[in-house]
Amino acid sequence: MPVITYDKQLYQCADGETVLQCLRRHGVSIPSSCESGVCQTCLMQGIRGKPPALAQQGLKDTLQVQHYFMACVCVPEEEMEVVLAGADITHLxxxxxxxxxxxxxxxxxxxxxxxxxxxxxxxxxxxxxxxxxxxxxxxxxxxxxxxxxxxxxxxxxxxxxxxxxxxxxxxxxxxxxxxxxxGDCFYVPGKPQQNILLVGTGTGLAPLWGIVRDALDQGHTGQIHLYHGSYTADGLYLVDELRALERAHQNFIYMPCVDEAGAAEAGDATIGRADLVALTAIPDLKSWRIYLCGHPDMVAVMKKKAFLAGASLSDIYADPFVYSATDNASKADS
Ligand SMILES: Cc1cc2nc3c(=O)[nH]c(=O)nc-3n(C[C@H](O)[C@H](O)[C@H](O)COP(=O)(O)OP(=O)(O)OC[C@H]3O[C@@H](n4cnc5c(N)ncnc54)[C@H](O)[C@@H]3O)c2cc1C
CATH class of the missing domain: 2.40.30.10 (Translation factors)
Known part of the structure; x- marks a missing residue:
């Protein structure tokens, strides 16, 4: 089993254990939040030994070549000496x-x-x-x-x-x-005619509200379809603002969706899960750019379905709002 060196101490990893789990088991506190390789709070650097590719997924190329990695998803394959990412990288x-x-x-x-x-x-x-x-x-x-x-x-x-x-x-x-x-879930100019599908649940609307307005500001001319899902109609928000945006831009379509259970109060929202409603309306996603944000299950399922419906994986941008697994009110950060 690989040995981890941190702060001049040696720590033996158990089988399948991540660097974060190993250090925590030995009483070393490392800042963390999502613990799913998304938020990058637990960013560390290997100063000896190479981190596995999975632990570097989503990091900038410049960080990858310097052996930065996320401790929460790093199951080491070889002995490593690791340090917390420096203040120059993780500036507060x-x-x-x-x-x-x-x-x-x-x-x-x-x-x-x-x-x-x-x-x-x-x-x-x-x-x-x-x-x-x-x-x-x-x-x-x-x-x-x-x-x-x-x-x-x-x-x-x-x-x-x-x-x-x-x-x-x-x-x-x-x-x-x-x-x-x-994160890389943002509008990239350069293909103004590409159609864009955005699906979000709950506050998954937050990044999408930014991305849609950014795309429109930058003169995107392709279709932009936003599906926002909620269990009940109470969870739909920014409805007036999105309707106003729809009136102002011919290429923007907003579809609020409410689950079956909330159907009675749904008003003019569509009944059904946002991802399923979107796929029914647009079954062929070849050449579309896709943004998925919010509930991790929706994001994972829709990512697969969008790929099967013809979207290229490199055109799918996703932010699953994974919830924190542990109490991480860590004092170790500086
Ligand atoms: C990349 C990313 C972006 C995010 N962006 C946003 C954002 O823009 N807006 C936002 O509100 N959140 C966002 N989140 C989630 C956010 O980071 C927190 O996880 C969330 O606010 C809960 O933190 P908390 O400390 O209040 O709850 P915690 O004290 O961490 O408790 C959360 C607990 O609530 C339970 N839980 C999980 N889901 C639900 C649910 N749907 N209803 C009730 N209980 C539940 C779980 O058991 C979980 O352990 C994002 C997460 C990630 C990873």
């Missing part, structure tokens, strides 16, 4: 809370002002730090080119540590820290 940026307003019964819109210039693309995500070190990922719904403050859309989960804290305790004027931006 101060943000001030500018606003907090409801978008629905359990969804809040948060505005943040970075203390220094922050370069990002709408649809990427940031990792937001609570003062005690708890960290969670949130997608960016704002448009930098319009000089909008950073906008997050946060669903308050019953008992959710970060989201209930945001609802109950975080106030306008508070100073918090973020890291990022992270």
């Amino acid at each position: 940026l101060e943000v001030e809370v500018l606003g907090k307003e409801p978008l629905s019964d359990d969804i809040l819109r948060i505005y943040l002002k970075p203390a220094e210039p922050f370069d990002y693309k709408p649809g990427q995500f940031i990792n937001l730090y609570r003062p005690d070190g708890l960290v969670r990922s949130f997608s960016l719904a704002s448009l930098p080119q319009r000089e909008e403050p950073l906008e997050l859309q946060v669903r308050v989960l019953p008992g959710g540590r970060m989201s209930t804290w945001i609802q109950d305790e975080m106030s306008v004027g508070d100073k918090l820290a973020i890291k990022g931006p992270v």
Whole structure:
């Protein structure tokens, strides 16, 4: 079994164990959040030994060649000496809370002002730090080119540590820290005529709201179809704004969808799961660009179905909102 060297100590990995699990089992605290190889909170660097390719998936090429990897999905294949990613890579940026307003019964819109210039693309995500070190990922719904403050859309989960804290305790004027931006789920100009399908559930609308407006701002001329799914009609939000966008742009179509269970209150929303409604309406996705955000099951299933319906894997961009598996209010981060 490979041995991991960290901070001059040797740690023996158990069979199939990740670097994060191994270090944690030995009482070493490493910052982490999603623990699914998505959020990059647990970014480390191999200074001896090569991390497996799976542990580098989604990292920039420049980071991959320097043997950066995500500890939560790194099952080492050889002995490695590892360090936490340096502050130059994982720079903590101060943000001030500018606003907090409801978008629905359990969804809040948060505005943040970075203390220094922050370069990002709408649809990427940031990792937001609570003062005690708890960290969670949130997608960016704002448009930098319009000089909008950073906008997050946060669903308050019953008992959710970060989201209930945001609802109950975080106030306008508070100073918090973020890291990022992270992710490749954003609009890439260059193929203005390509058709685009976006499917999101719940606050999976946050990145899509950014991506759609960015594409329209940049003069995208192909069809842009947005399917937003919710269990009940209460979970549909930004409906008026999306309808207004639809009226302003002939190539943009917005389809709110509500599950069978919420059919009685659905209003003019379509009944059915957003991914299934989208596939029924557009069964041939050859040459389409696809964005999928929100519930991890929907994202995984729809990714496969979009591929089977003809979309190229390189044209599918996905952000599964995986929930944190453990209490990670780690004090180890700096
Ligand atoms: C890349 C990425 C982007 C994300 N973007 C956003 C975003 O823009 N907006 C947003 O609101 N969230 C987003 N998330 C999810 C977010 O990071 C947090 O996981 C979420 O806010 C819950 O954190 P919490 O600390 O409040 O809950 P925790 O204290 O971590 O508790 C979450 C627990 O709630 C339970 N749970 C899971 N799903 C549900 C559910 N649907 N209803 C009720 N309980 C549930 C699970 O048992 C889970 O362990 C994103 C996640 C990722 C990975």
